Every structure is written in C-alpha cells, then in structure tokens.
Amino acid sequence: MAANYRYFTLEKEGELATVTLNRPDKLNAFTLQMLFEFKDIVDDLRIDLRTRFVIITGEGRAFCSGIDVMKEARDEWYADPRQPNERIFQENGQNIVRDWANLHQITIAAVNGACVGLGLGLVTLCDFRVVAEDAYFSIPETSIGIGYSVSCLYPLLASIGPAQARRMIMTGDRVTAHEAKTIGLAHSVVGSEDLMSASLELIRKLSTKGPTALRIVKRMINAATIAQTADLAAMEPELVQAFYNATGDIEEGLNAYREKREPRFHLETD
Structure with missing residues (x-):
C-alpha cells in the first residue's frame, strides 16, 4: 500500500513501512510543506499497530541536505505572518522530531549520500x-549563523x-561513512x-525478538536520553529568536550564503 504525498513516498508491506524523502532535485532539503507532510506521515505511523519497522531513506543522490534556505523556499515559511520564519520551523519541527523519536516502531535510517543538518537530526533519532559507504554527514x-536545534542535539x-x-x-567538518561508524x-x-538489502537483513534479525520487549527497551532508552533536555527544548524557540532578533546574524548568514560571499557576523564588541 502506498500513500500520496508531494515530497515523500510512504509504502507499507506487511510489518514494514518505508518512508522516502522525494525532492531529489533539491537534495531532499526540507521546506515547511515537507515538514507538515512528514508530520502527517508520523501521525499515520503513530496509530498504525500493524507496522513494526520503519525504514527512512532519500530518493536520488542525497538522504537530506537539511533545511532549504534559498529565498524561494523561505518565502513558503510565511504560513503564519504573525510569527517569524525561524520560529515557525522551530516550534513545529521540534514537536515532529519528538514524535518521530517516540514512534512505537523500530526505525532504521538507510543513509544514502549527503546527510546534513536536519537530515542528520532525523538519522540520530532513528534506532x-x-x-552507504559514499555517504557523509x-x-x-x-x-x-544558526545554532543546532536542541531536539537534534540530544x-x-x-x-x-x-x-x-x-x-x-562548531567546525561544520564533514564526517565520512567509515569515520561515522x-x-x-x-x-x-x-x-x-547493498543499502536496502542490509536494512532488510537487520529487520529480519529484529523480527525474531519479542515485539513488546523491543518497544519497552526503546521507550526506556528514549526516556533516559531525553529527560535532561526537555526543559531546554521547551525554551529554545523563544531564546533563539531573541538572539537572532538582537544580532541579525541569521539574515546576514543566509544572505551571504545566497550571494556566495563570506558572512559579516555581529560581534559582542560591535
């Protein structure tokens, strides 16, 4: 069974669901519309008691190149003119990645090609x-001039x-697949x-384990990992927005990226 989305495919067969980011011409970079489509997929999986395993991967030569920061994509962020761009993405993204992490299914990231920013966040939230040996992070x-979300940091x-x-x-250095291991x-x-076949082989191994035991262990590990960051995650959108408003660094950084020049960031002594 396959569901229809503009920027994703969701296919279900037996106990397996496969989620594929499907914006290959933009290296599967996220827009706000993609984020909301992903929310719909996560909501679907949350109530799907038949599916035990989820593979997430990317179409084309990248897993996900992060958030699309080009002007055309950022214009789409103005879904609510009462809120600044970045806050819309932070508040919605934070809830969605939390729900993804807490899915009762066992999640497997099959990482092909570039895995950057938000893409890396999604991958580290997988079980x-x-x-792939040619992938990088x-x-x-x-x-x-942007910080890294607490939801992806923990x-x-x-x-x-x-x-x-x-x-x-802090450096933005690339990490190769072998270094990542x-x-x-x-x-x-x-x-x-061999990426998909290796992922399916892992699922075959996991399918011999007790399903209730796997779900309980996942919840225990998540609870131990997430507990210390819950308060900070709740505060993050407000704190980050206040910082960006005060310095203007995010607009300068994005403009410099689009104009292919070095950014001129605000210094505390300025």
Missing part, C-alpha cells in the same frame, strides 16, 4: 543507522558524545548497492 548551521550527544558533537557543530554515528557501513 539504527545503516550507511555534516552540520553546517554555524557557517550561516540524540547526537547520545550517539557520539560531547567532544565529537562540538567538532561537528568509528565515532558511533553509524551502526554499519555497506556498499551503496
């Missing part, structure tokens, strides 16, 4: 990460620890042609 947000910290998280977030970001690395 398992199977990665990066968090380029600070290059355009699973990153749980996966790779503070030292590696600082390196990825070394630091705990990937569970396995396979040839790109």
Whole structure:
C-alpha cells in the first residue's frame, strides 16, 4: 500500500513501512510543506499497530541536505505572518522530531549520500543507522549563523558524545561513512548497492525478538536520553529568536550564503 504525498513516498508491506524523502532535485532539503507532510506521515505511523519497522531513506543522490534556505523556499515559511520564519520551523519541527523519536516502531535510517543538518537530526533519532559507504554527514548551521536545534542535539550527544558533537557543530567538518561508524554515528557501513538489502537483513534479525520487549527497551532508552533536555527544548524557540532578533546574524548568514560571499557576523564588541 502506498500513500500520496508531494515530497515523500510512504509504502507499507506487511510489518514494514518505508518512508522516502522525494525532492531529489533539491537534495531532499526540507521546506515547511515537507515538514507538515512528514508530520502527517508520523501521525499515520503513530496509530498504525500493524507496522513494526520503519525504514527512512532519500530518493536520488542525497538522504537530506537539511533545511532549504534559498529565498524561494523561505518565502513558503510565511504560513503564519504573525510569527517569524525561524520560529515557525522551530516550534513545529521540534514537536515532529519528538514524535518521530517516540514512534512505537523500530526505525532504521538507510543513509544514502549527503546527510546534513536536519537530515542528520532525523538519522540520530532513528534506532539504527545503516550507511552507504559514499555517504557523509555534516552540520553546517554555524557557517550561516544558526545554532543546532536542541531536539537534534540530544540524540547526537547520545550517539557520539560531547567532544565529537562540538567538532561537528562548531567546525561544520564533514564526517565520512567509515569515520561515522568509528565515532558511533553509524551502526554499519555497506556498499551503496547493498543499502536496502542490509536494512532488510537487520529487520529480519529484529523480527525474531519479542515485539513488546523491543518497544519497552526503546521507550526506556528514549526516556533516559531525553529527560535532561526537555526543559531546554521547551525554551529554545523563544531564546533563539531573541538572539537572532538582537544580532541579525541569521539574515546576514543566509544572505551571504545566497550571494556566495563570506558572512559579516555581529560581534559582542560591535
């Protein structure tokens, strides 16, 4: 069974659902419409008691290149003119990624190609990460003056620890598939042609385990990981918006990115 979305495909067969980001011409970069489509998919899966496993992957040569920051995509963010652009994405995105993390199904990220920013957040919120050997990961947000969302930060910290998280977030360095396995970001690395078959083999292994036990273990691990960040996550949209309003860094960073120049960020001594 397949559901119709503009920027995703959702296919269900037996106990497996496969979610595919389907905006390959833009390397599956998220727009606000994509975010709301993803919410619909997550809501569907939350009440689907038949599906036990979910694979998420990307169409084309990228898993997800993050949030689409080009002007045409950002114009779409003005769904509610009473709220600033970034706050709309933060508030909605935070709730959606939380619900994705808390799905009762076991989630497997089959990572093909580039996995950047929000894409990396989605991957670290999955229970398992199977990665193609030509894939890479990066968090380029600070290059355009944006912080990394708390909703995506806590699973990153749980996966790779503070030292590696600082390196990825503060430098924006790319992490290769094999390095990702070394630091705990990937569970396995396979040839790109074997990505889906390796994911299905993992599901076959998991399907022999007690379904109730798997759900309980997932909830316990999530509870232990998420508990310390809940208050900060609730405060994040307001704090971040106040910072951006005060400095103007986000607009400068985005304009510099579009104009292909170095950004001129605000300094506290200015």
